[in-house]
Amino acid sequence: MKKHNFSAGPSILPQEVFEKASQAVLNFNNSGLSILEISHRSKDFIAVMEEAQALALELLGLTGKGYQALFLQGGASLEFLRIPYNLMKENGKAAYLDTGTWASGAIKQAKAFGETVVVASSKDDNYNFIPKGYEIPTDIDYFHCTSNNTIFGTQMKEFPKTDAPLVCDMSSDIFSKDIDYSQFSIIYAGAQKNMGPAGTTLVVIKEEILGKTGRNIPAMLDYSQHIAKESMYNTPPVFAVYTSMLTLQWLKNLGGVEAIEKMNETKANLLYKEIDRNPLFKGVAKAEDRSLMNVTFTLNNEEHQPIFDELWKAAGISGLNGHRSVGGYRASIYNAMPLESVQVLVDAMKELENKI
Amino acid sequence: MKKHNFSAGPSILPQEVFEKASQAVLNFNNSGLSILEISHRSKDFIAVMEEAQALALELLGLTGKGYQALFLQGGASLEFLRIPYNLMKENGKAAYLDTGTWASGAIKQAKAFGETVVVASSKDDNYNFIPKGYEIPTDIDYFHCTSNNTIFGTQMKEFPKTDAPLVCDMSSDIFSKDIDYSQFSIIYAGAQKNMGPAGTTLVVIKEEILGKTGRNIPAMLDYSQHIAKESMYNTPPVFAVYTSMLTLQWLKNLGGVEAIEKMNETKANLLYKEIDRNPLFKGVAKAEDRSLMNVTFTLNNEEHQPIFDELWKAAGISGLNGHRSVGGYRASIYNAMPLESVQVLVDAMKELENKI
Numbered sequence: 001m002k003k004h005n006f007s008a009g010p011s012i013l014p015q016e017v018f019e020k021a022s023q024a025v026l027n028f029n030n031s032g033l034s035i036l037e038i039s040h041r042s043k044d045f046i047a048v049m050e051e052a053q054a055l056a057l058e059l060l061g062l063t064g065k066g067y068q069a070l071f072l073q074g075g076a077s078l079e080f081l082r083i084p085y086n087l088m089k090e091n092g093k094a095a096y097l098d099t100g101t102w103a104s105g106a107i108k109q110a111k112a113f114g115e116t117v118v119v120a121s122s123k124d125d126n127y128n129f130i131p132k133g134y135e136i137p138t139d140i141d142y143f144h145c146t147s148n149n150t151i152f153g154t155q156m157k158e159f160p161k162t163d164a165p166l167v168c169d170m171s172s173d174i175f176s177k178d179i180d181y182s183q184f185s186i187i188y189a190g191a192q193k194n195m196g197p198a199g200t201t202l203v204v205i206k207e208e209i210l211g212k213t214g215r216n217i218p219a220m221l222d223y224s225q226h227i228a229k230e231s232m233y234n235t236p237p238v239f240a241v242y243t244s245m246l247t248l249q250w251l252k253n254l255g256g257v258e259a260i261e262k263m264n265e266t267k268a269n270l271l272y273k274e275i276d277r278n279p280l281f282k283g284v285a286k287a288e289d290r291s292l293m294n295v296t297f298t299l300n301n302e303e304h305q306p307i308f309d310e311l312w313k314a315a316g317i318s319g320l321n322g323h324r325s326v327g328g329y330r331a332s333i334y335n336a337m338p339l340e341s342v343q344v345l346v347d348a349m350k351e352l353e354n355k356i
Numbered sequence: 357m358k359k360h361n362f363s364a365g366p367s368i369l370p371q372e373v374f375e376k377a378s379q380a381v382l383n384f385n386n387s388g389l390s391i392l393e394i395s396h397r398s399k400d401f402i403a404v405m406e407e408a409q410a411l412a413l414e415l416l417g418l419t420g421k422g423y424q425a426l427f428l429q430g431g432a433s434l435e436f437l438r439i440p441y442n443l444m445k446e447n448g449k450a451a452y453l454d455t456g457t458w459a460s461g462a463i464k465q466a467k468a469f470g471e472t473v474v475v476a477s478s479k480d481d482n483y484n485f486i487p488k489g490y491e492i493p494t495d496i497d498y499f500h501c502t503s504n505n506t507i508f509g510t511q512m513k514e515f516p517k518t519d520a521p522l523v524c525d526m527s528s529d530i531f532s533k534d535i536d537y538s539q540f541s542i543i544y545a546g547a548q549k550n551m552g553p554a555g556t557t558l559v560v561i562k563e564e565i566l567g568k569t570g571r572n573i574p575a576m577l578d579y580s581q582h583i584a585k586e587s588m589y590n591t592p593p594v595f596a597v598y599t600s601m602l603t604l605q606w607l608k609n610l611g612g613v614e615a616i617e618k619m620n621e622t623k624a625n626l627l628y629k630e631i632d633r634n635p636l637f638k639g640v641a642k643a644e645d646r647s648l649m650n651v652t653f654t655l656n657n658e659e660h661q662p663i664f665d666e667l668w669k670a671a672g673i674s675g676l677n678g679h680r681s682v683g684g685y686r687a688s689i690y691n692a693m694p695l696e697s698v699q700v701l702v703d704a705m706k707e708l709e710n711k712i
Contacts, residue, residue, distance in 0.1 A: 001388050002388050003387070003388040003389050005389055005393050007393065007394070007395045008395070009395075009591065010392065010393055010394060010395060010396060010591065010594055011393055012393050013390070013392055013393055018381055018382055018390045018392065018393075019382070021381050021392065022378045022379070022381035022382045023378070025374055025377050025378035025381060026374055026375070026378045031359070032357050032358050032359040032672070032674075033359050033361055033674065034369070034374045036366065036369055036374065036377065036552075036553040036599065037361050037363065037366055037367055037368050037369055037374075037553075038363070038366060039363045039364070039365075039366060039675060040366060040554065073429035073430045073431065073434070073555065073593075074429045074430050074434070074576060075429065075590040075591055076590070077575070077576050077589070077590040078429075078430070078576045080576075081574050081575075081576055081577070108575075109574060109575065112572065112574060190591065192591055196392075197392040197393075197593075197594065197595050198396065198591045198592065198593055198594045198595070199429065199555045199556075199593030199594070199595060199596055200555075216468065218437050218465060218468060219433070219437075219464075219465065220430060220433050220434045220436075220437055221437070233433070234431040234432070234433040235365070235366065235431055235546065235548055235554045236554065237429075237553075237554055237555030237593065237596065238366055238553065238554045238555070239553050239554070239555060239595060239596070240555055240593065240595070240596075243392065316388070318388075318389065319395060
């Protein structure tokens with residue numbers, strides 16, 4: 001039986017993507033070859049890479065606006081290093097917003113490069129809100145933030161205005177809503193939430209901001225070299241790019257970020273409404289900063305845990321346990337999660353109330 | 357119709373690996389979840405990672421000898437950078453053997469770190485042989501070589517003796533023969549030839565050689581940090597690791613490197629014998645340095661090219677064109693290539709002779 005997969009990442013993808021990807025492992029494009037054995041220099045794969053890049057820009061509304069899309073390896077963690085390498089001048093300065101474990105990881109890497117100002121942090125409250133009203137220095141090379149905090153279930157609803165390039169780690173909410181993506185100079189995202197399997201990272205770059213640091217950047221860490229080689233500086237992760245392309249095709253056919261945003265709001269509202277209504281549960285994140293992607297909540301009485309765990313497991317739900325640094329539960333309801341699966345979870349929560 | 361795939365990489369994998377991987381994309385381990393949507397922290401995936409690591413060490417004969425196996429991202433090209441970062445002391449020195457395009461790429465990255473001695477090079481002869489009789493300095497931090505040169509079709513049959521740690525890029529011949537792998541301190545290999553799909557790199561490290569440089573290494577480039585996190589410093593490329601595990605299982609069931617070496621010799625002998633016998637063809641690499649993995653050859657008369665190309669394509673062969681820097685043909689006959697497919701190629705070569 002197919003599970004209702006609430007995992008935080010790697011996470012659910014559309015069922016049609018699983019079916020097409022499975023078929024391509026046996027026979028890709030009716031070529032008599034598996035997608036796993038084709039040359040990345042073959043016409044068929046170059047077409048895949050080009051379509052994935054074009055779809056990424058199109059869905060973000062960035063086509064023809066001076067942006068390049070790269071499918072790299074190493075996860076968002078390697079971008080934590082590439083960002084300062086490519087943007088922080090020698091003796092330069094960067095500013096970061098600290099909204100969680102991953103934001104904090106990005107800050108750590110930047111500090112090894114140069115002056116790194118943390119403009120605000122919600123760490124003292126275990127990152128259960130998004131800081132606001134902070135000031136961003138004017139003499140910085142870039143400002144970095146994390147749009148959605150997978151572990152804590154918070155999400156930025158607005159982004160600050162700054163004259164410096166705005167860099168955003170969107171690993172867990174890219175392609176989930178219709179915002180002005182052109183306010184960012186760099187957007188990056190590990191594929192394994194809203195885009196594809198683990199193994200590739202989408203990096204979208206406004207090309208004009210590169211080449212200004214005076215640093216000697218190692219080839220594999222240099223965005224300009226990856227752009228010059230059209231995202232094939234070395235062998236790309238063929239299958240992960242292919243599966244990402246399938247997911248982006250699915251999203252486009254569905255109506256793009258505008259359509260998925262409505263569906264994501266419906267799903268999140270259904271679940272948050274139950275958390276707020278059901279006297280056995282409470283939400284973790286501050287209401288105004290609640291994430292539409294990762295819904296964190298706890299039981300008011302821990303003694304109910306064994307009964308609730310039995311209920312949701314019996315309902316075919318998996319991946320609901322919270323991250324160890326928060327505890328409780330986390331329902332990740334990414335783009336590919338059907339409303340019906342969220343309803344199954346809500347029903348389990350109601351059933352607990354009836355049983356107690 | 358299934359093709360005879362002679363691609364240099366990504367390249368052929370065993371048919372049973374394609375079938376199992378395809379099934380796991382639909383339903384992994386009968387879990388009701390796709391291998392693409394499972395958490396890398398799930399019990400089932402941790403078991404996959406551990407088995408892949410254990411099999412890699414076992415097949416190389418390195419179990420219990422102080423080695424660790426990592427499945428990283430970024431391809432061999434990122435290891436070109438990690439190697440000097442982790443092994444070259446501040447103001448240190450390394451020695452490299454230049455046997456081809458990839459060796460040369462590794463040298464370029466090392467030079468940005470410190471003194472890098474190239475002990476010998478076959479570049480002036482378009483890398484058609486493996487230099488021998490060179491001297492390795494004694495005051496180096498490590499010696500680096502490339503065991504098999506995919507583009508040029510040469511392969512090292514012996515490795516030099518040195519007191520310094522021996523580091524080897526085995527991307528295109530790892531697991532292909534039974535040698536003493538314990539002579540190396542670091543072995544690394546992009547998966548996409550003998551191990552799995554593009555998207556992960558196996559790095560096998562003698563742990564005692566780490567931590568001696570005095571350098572401040574960024575987390576994602578630091579082998580010690582990846583070892584401490586058991587190859588899950590961040591989300592690993594789940595599917596690429598799973599598929600690599602399947603291929604290593606296949607190799608073990610077949611009898612390991614000893615068994616595959618005999619099969620690889622049989623395949624290579626069949627093809628080289630025809631190249632040497634057939635008056636229409638000649639080999640590219642010096643005979644004593646011929647690779648058992650990548651067989652490079654040309655037509656003596658270029659006018660025969662259209663007829664030969666038609667013949668092998670009609671026989672269901674793909675991926676036979678040589679690399680642009682060598683020309684002619686390249687038959688990559690990795691572990692998973694069946695003898696029958698090599699026979700199909702030999703038959704096409706004989707058929708050309710009959711037609712001319």
